[in-house]
Amino acid sequence: MKNLFLFFILFASFYKYSLANDSGSTVYAYVNGLVCDFCARALEKTIGKNDAVKSINVDLRDKIITINFNENKKLENSIIEQLIADAGYSVREITSEKK
Amino acid sequence: MRKYFYLSFLVALFYSDFVKSRPVSYPGGLTLMLMNNSMKNSLHAHYSPTAKASFGYKFEYWRKNQFSLNLIQMNNLIKRWNKPDSQANFYLKSGLGNAYSDKGRFDSKNGIAGFAGISTDWEDQRYFIQYANRYTYAAEIDKFYTQSLHFGITPYIGDYGDIHTWLMMKIDHKPKFKKNFIFTPHFRFFKDVHLLEVGADLSGKVMFNYIFRY
Numbered sequence: 001m002k003n004l005f006l007f008f009i010l011f012a013s014f015y016k017y018s019l020a021n022d023s024g025s026t027v028y029a030y031v032n033g034l035v036c037d038f039c040a041r042a043l044e045k046t047i048g049k050n051d052a053v054k055s056i057n058v059d060l061r062d063k064i065i066t067i068n069f070n071e072n073k074k075l076e077n078s079i080i081e082q083l084i085a086d087a088g089y090s091v092r093e094i095t096s097e098k099k
Numbered sequence: 100m101r102k103y104f105y106l107s108f109l110v111a112l113f114y115s116d117f118v119k120s121r122p123v124s125y126p127g128g129l130t131l132m133l134m135n136n137s138m139k140n141s142l143h144a145h146y147s148p149t150a151k152a153s154f155g156y157k158f159e160y161w162r163k164n165q166f167s168l169n170l171i172q173m174n175n176l177i178k179r180w181n182k183p184d185s186q187a188n189f190y191l192k193s194g195l196g197n198a199y200s201d202k203g204r205f206d207s208k209n210g211i212a213g214f215a216g217i218s219t220d221w222e223d224q225r226y227f228i229q230y231a232n233r234y235t236y237a238a239e240i241d242k243f244y245t246q247s248l249h250f251g252i253t254p255y256i257g258d259y260g261d262i263h264t265w266l267m268m269k270i271d272h273k274p275k276f277k278k279n280f281i282f283t284p285h286f287r288f289f290k291d292v293h294l295l296e297v298g299a300d301l302s303g304k305v306m307f308n309y310i311f312r313y
Contacts, residue, residue, distance in 0.1 A: 033181030035222055037291055038312055040259040042125035060259040063183065087125050088150035090181045
């Protein structure tokens with residue numbers, strides 16, 4: 001029982017450590033013209049193709065896209081603006097913290 | 100002729116998994132649009148190399164005059180106004196191809212066909228309004244002008260991935276037709292990459308539109 005408990009403690013520590021190392025940085029882009037699911041899909045597809053991007057979350061209510069980057073990767077704000085423009089939209093602001 | 104239409108419809112449904120309500124999509128986006136109302140059945144599949152243009156295949160079957168159009172269609176986004184809570188667009192649409200009729204004196208008649216028109220819309224998450232017009236030339240078979248007003252409201256605002264429900268009205272105006280105004284109240288359901296419109300005009304003829312974007 002004691003060994004099992006120790007195993008779980010070790011496993012939990014390792015899992016937490018691996019998650020911490022797996023996460024890159026995050027930016028929040030406030031987008032103009034984001035009004036429907038097709039717009040959200042366009043942003044997901046256009047930005048998601050970039051190798052630096054790990055995942056994207058689109059918040060249609062607040063018109064914010066959250067871009068999570070792969071470890072040690074990031075995009076300049078100007079590149080993010082260009083990707084959003086390529087998808088057919090424009091940017092109000094890009095921040096590293098959600099307002 | 101009818102067999103040809105059904106075959107096209109089945110082909111479109113079969114290939115819908117490979118394709119992606121706007122006339123222009125995002126770069127690399129594919130769109131399939133199936134439209135059926137009191138006057139015509141149509142299928143439009145297009146590819147967008149950029150967010151400002153798309154090109155693709157358009158099939159239309161006009162039931163009353165029993166003629167079909169097979170066209171290459173180009174759509175161009177001339178201007179988009181992106182605002183914090185809304186979006187407005189102005190498009191040019193055009194098509195060029197072939198017209199075919201199997202009706203009466205036009206039996207097996209083929210000829211050059213084309214159309215040109217504009218479409219403009221404004222929407223936010225609560226309201227939608229769109230105006231579109233078009234002049235269609237179908238060789239010696241038919242020539243006509245059409246325009247439409249399409250508007251709606253949603254009773255609730257959902258997030259991305261939710262089912263969005265809209266209460267909508269489409270008013271079609273066809274000056275050349277005997278019954279030249281057609282009012283079609285309908286529902287629009289929108290989720291992810293699927294958009295479905297279901298309704299009926301005031302004489303009970305069904306409207307069924309489906310759009311898939313990939």
